[in-house]
Amino acid sequence: MSGHNGKVGRAHRIPLPTLAVATFVLVTLALALVFFVAPNDADQGFRQRIFYFHVSIAFTSYLCFGAGAWKALRHLWKRDPHADLESYVAVHQGVIFGALVLLTGTIWAKTSWGHWWVWSEDQLVLFLVLFLFYAAYFMLRYSVDPGPQRANMSAVYALFGVVLVPVSFMAIRLSQRLIHPQVFTRHGANFGGWILVTYLVAQAAVLVLAYTLYRVELTGKLIDARLRELRLA
Amino acid sequence: MTSAETYVTAAYCVIFGMVLLYVVLIALKLQRLQREVEKLAPKDEDG
Numbered sequence: 001m002s003g004h005n006g007k008v009g010r011a012h013r014i015p016l017p018t019l020a021v022a023t024f025v026l027v028t029l030a031l032a033l034v035f036f037v038a039p040n041d042a043d044q045g046f047r048q049r050i051f052y053f054h055v056s057i058a059f060t061s062y063l064c065f066g067a068g069a070w071k072a073l074r075h076l077w078k079r080d081p082h083a084d085l086e087s088y089v090a091v092h093q094g095v096i097f098g099a100l101v102l103l104t105g106t107i108w109a110k111t112s113w114g115h116w117w118v119w120s121e122d123q124l125v126l127f128l129v130l131f132l133f134y135a136a137y138f139m140l141r142y143s144v145d146p147g148p149q150r151a152n153m154s155a156v157y158a159l160f161g162v163v164l165v166p167v168s169f170m171a172i173r174l175s176q177r178l179i180h181p182q183v184f185t186r187h188g189a190n191f192g193g194w195i196l197v198t199y200l201v202a203q204a205a206v207l208v209l210a211y212t213l214y215r216v217e218l219t220g221k222l223i224d225a226r227l228r229e230l231r232l233a
Numbered sequence: 234m235t236s237a238e239t240y241v242t243a244a245y246c247v248i249f250g251m252v253l254l255y256v257v258l259i260a261l262k263l264q265r266l267q268r269e270v271e272k273l274a275p276k277d278e279d280g
Contacts (some may be wrong), residue, residue: 047237049242057248060248068244104244111240209252216259223266230273 012215019212026205030057033198041195047111056206057097058127062165064210065134066093069162072155073134084151085225087158089218091137093210098131122171130164137161 034052041048071087074080105124106116118124137157144150191199234242 045237048243049241053248096255100248103247107240107244111237183263215254220259220262220266227269
């Protein structure tokens with residue numbers, strides 16, 4: 001909502017244009033590394049190149065849900081006036097990136113396993129459950145009139161959902177089937193050299209992209225809220 | 234183009250398409266907000 005001095009939202013250290021340029025540079029660099037530098041995987045060949053953005057987007061999605069829960073906690077605990085909208089925008093980003101994980105995952109599954117979806121695979125099903133749980137967040141939020149009740153209910157829901165994140169992340173390690181590749185173990189990443197460099201650049205690119213989109217959407221939401229206040233004034 | 238290349242291209246097109254769609258939707262929303270600000274601005278000057 002509006003600040004006391006009429007400004008919209010809180011001050012951010014990094015200006016949006018700088019973030020947009022950083023996103024463009026990092027995404028371009030990541031794509032160049034993915035398609036022109038990273039070697040073909042010994043086992044999966046060319047199709048392994050989906051991995052760089054698929055895994056990066058999955059971790060970013062988890063992070064967005066985590067950020068949404070953190071902001072929800074701040075709303076409930078500190079009554080931070082911006083926290084409800086920040087939590088909402090973070091969850092929204094998480095759902096968008098979650099949809100991308102599912103879409104790129106099914107394409108990778110089709111080319112690797114010959115099936116678009118494998119219901120017996122815990123990692124896939126648990127991620128779908130996580131995605132659907134957070135998709136339902138919007139149904140709950142918009143079924144309640146704007147105000148403190150909506151903010152409180154949304155915050156509690158976002159906090160409950162975050163429990164599913166470690167479950168989804170650990171499912172691949174707990175599963176006995178191991179169809180889904182396990183790229184990170186207790187000993188670190190299961191790859192090195194240019195594959196690791198490319199993955200790290202892609203991960204940075206997707207994180208900066210998500211943060212930029214978060215800031216753009218949040219700015220829009222805050223202006224919208226401020227306009228509503230002005231119309232009522 | 235091999236089958237693997239087709240699928241990899243499809244995956245990256247899905248990512249690009251979805252991010253583009255999101256940016257277009259946000260841009261449309263910001264345009265709407267700008268129009269609303271312009272509508273409110275004369276009221277503010279009169280008031």
